[in-house]
Amino acid sequence: MTMKRILIVDDSPTIRKLVGYVLKKKGYVTEEAEDGMDALERLGASEIDLVIVDLNMPTMDGISFVKNLRNGYYNPDLPVVMLTTTSDGDLKEEALEAGVNMFLTKPIQPEVLIYKIESLLAGGL
């Protein structure tokens, strides 16, 4: 069985690393991008199975990224998990409309992260 590839998009290298380690421990292969534009370019270069994306990023933020993804011709149904802080409640609606599948609140709890990813990859929404 081939390993699933997950793209981690966040402008903080430390968060990318932490999420990366959590995922690698479970046997996933990870790739990183530092903002939405970078992420879209990586999608063009590799076969990605799921994206974890932060809301707040420079150059292109999380919501714009998801909009571009859903309007593109590359796997528009690609599962997306968005990282938010609790205060972003109002923006959650906008994000859902843009096409985000699930949210994950910071601080990140590794077990919750894995649980959500696994359920998305298994086909559950």
Place this chain on the structure above:
Amino acid sequence: MTKREKAKAGDGKSNELVLALKEADDFTRAKIVEKLVSSPDKAMVQQVVGLLEQKNTSLRMDALDILKKTGNCSIETIIQLLYHHNEDVRVYGCEVLAVLRNSASLPYLIEKVREDNENVRNAAIMALGEFNDRRSVDVLLEVLEQEEWVAFSAIYSLAKIGSRKAVPALLNVFRNRGEELSLAACEALISFRDSETIDQLVDFIDHLERDKKNTFVGVIIEQGDDQVFQRLMLKMGNDLLNPLLNFLQVEKRKSFESASFLVHFKHRDAARAMLNILKDMDPEEEEYVRVLALFMELQGVWSLDLEEYLSIDEYVLPIIRACAGVGRAIDEPLLLKTFCFTQLPAKREIMKQLGKISNGNGYRLIREAMKDSDGHVQAEAVAIAGTMSLRELTGDILLMAKKGYPDVRIKAMLALIRLDLAMALAAIEWFVNEGNSDDKRTYLSVTSHLDAGTNYPFLKELITDPDDKVRQMTIRVIGNYVDHEEYLDLFREVLKGGPIPNEVLKVIGEKKLTGFRQLLLNIVADPLQVVWTKYYALAALAGFADPSLFAVFVSALKEKNNLIKIGALKALSELRDKRAIPHVRPYTKSMDQDLKTAALMAVERLSQAEGVC
């Protein structure tokens, strides 16, 4: 305007811009941000801070960007953000302070490490890593015992600060806490580059079970630290190769780094992995050469499998280059087979390196290559045929000299001259008397390989050729024989009409043919002469090393045209007459870069010269 009015006007402008920012589209917003960042002021910072609570995420991010670049104008405003009621804004505050690195903010950030909200604490912990300041160490050490998420960030911040005080605590985390923290601590400890610490790390890793071991090895490779890697090799030996290969396959690694790890293993799998790296690189890049050099170090391993590798198209080019680099010959049948089935770039490379990789005279291969449709391949082939004196191919070479790509024809002609001079001369005779311009120019390109006497009758014929280009080339060639007695009449023909060719002037200077002195002086003095001719005439005169020409050069310096001035400057510097210095010096301040450089060089050379002052 008064100072206050000016300040208000300034405020007004940035006020407008900040308002415009709210309404603008992506493209325009980027331009506004540029403008605001280029002229920062306190008031503007205070306004932009207000944008941090806007719903529009792109706008918030732009505001953050502006503050990261201009926040130092009003550091108190930024510090105040740490006490905002909105947790997101407090996080932004930490992020901005991390970029600004203003030491006034440090104590406030340290305080924030103890606040309730975890996201804010985390942001503060990460920010502290950016200040290279030991005051943060104690509070960060406390965090190591807290939840995973913040402890993780604290580890990296401690690594960035680099205080050895943290080492024992980090070792503790490495050994005892959960996997992610352990990995982070491993990375951090490596960055301290302390031999004893590293030994402890390596020892611990070696005792882990396989999967965990591989993960840690992955971390070490990712760090790219050769020192640590070598220590690991000492412990694990060839067992380290598989995790390395696994890692390289999965991750997309930078080429030279990966190769420099692989080279430690005298193993076929390592050689193959390096070939895989090379096949994806651009052969013209400098990095390719460096990776190839490493590959060549594994010669003992890959040279046993040449047949296998050469059957894989993408490996041919690097293998050929590597064999040439180490002087490893390839059996001719194998080389021929490879040549026939491979792609063009590899074909060209084989021909280029034939001298180094062929263990025979390459006859069959060269013959094959001479028939190839690619000009480069043909040219190399025929050139080698000449150098290797492959007489059997003379007939084919003659045909190639008579027709085909110009470059190939020339090389074929050169080979023919080597192999069978009589045949070459017969062909040339035909070219000159009955051939077309291309034929004549083919001959003219090889004149330097024949002696003056042999060339004479042909050049005599061509000097009156109806084709302009042929004539010009002929004149250039004749220029080289300017000191040969028998060419004197031809030479007079050349000087009869039109400008003196530069080649001729060059030779006059090189061979110090002082008989032409007056001719040259006439050229320099003639106001109607072509600029380039004057330049070369000056250069030729300079070659005479005649001190009496000093005045001529000084006067040439006064000419309007910069090229002439440069020629004069060079001539004066070659004369090594220090009297020139005051004439040259003014030009060292010239606005024209070329003049200035020439003058500076001239002054330097003149100052070093001995003699007349």
Place this chain on the structure above:
Amino acid sequence: MLTGQEFTLLKDFIYEKTGIYFAENKMYLLESRLANRLNELSLSTFEEYYYHLKFGGSKTEQEITYLYDLVTTNETSFFRNPPQLDAFKIVVQKNYLNGTRPDAGLRMWSAGCSTGEEPYTLAIMMLELFAHSNVSLPFTIYGTDISSKALESAKRAVFNNYSVRNTDKGILSKYFVEDKGMYTLKDSVKKYVSLDFLNLMDASSYRKYRQMDVIFCRNVLIYFDEKGKKTVIDNLYESLKPGGFLTIGHAESLHNISRGFKPLIFPGTIAYQKG
């Protein structure tokens, strides 16, 4: 043979004229490219060649055209980078064959077309799309480059089998005439392609290339530094119609270069749309 100082003079000159940037580690590359030219001109030093370029008067313009030939070497072939071409197909089908039909016909531009493989590939693709969908559209493909030698070769449209190595056999027999291992493109394709000289750093020369629907700029950005890339991309932005498409080299990124484009992802590649 090329000294550090001569390298600086030449690379600055080239940069000024063309925007093409030679980094420090490319000194040997520049030397090997120019060495032959020095021989042809019977010059003995690179410094002389530099003065030849600067002070040659009317000859300078001519010499600069040779220089352009020498500093650009384009590795190009027919049907290069299939994912990008598939994306092009999708864009044309969705937006132009089934959507808005520009009255003036579709205008496309291969910026940095070198020896012509790219514009001709696009032309063939258009013709194939028409054949398979029974829909057609007038179209023109402009091909521009800074190397006149490459353009001449493109106009001749005769290619060796290395150039067509990734071309489907059916396509080859339909659109090319083969003779002794060389493939000549049929006029039925050539007539859609218009080739001309263009220096991408010269903003005034873009005048002729406005209101483009699609631009391919795949082989060129690698030659420029950040500043040069920005200039070219901004100019290309202005050349596009609103809603027009841009494709750049697969190893390139608009990441820090331009925010005016909306990224559009496809399997294996990314294209950009003017907002």
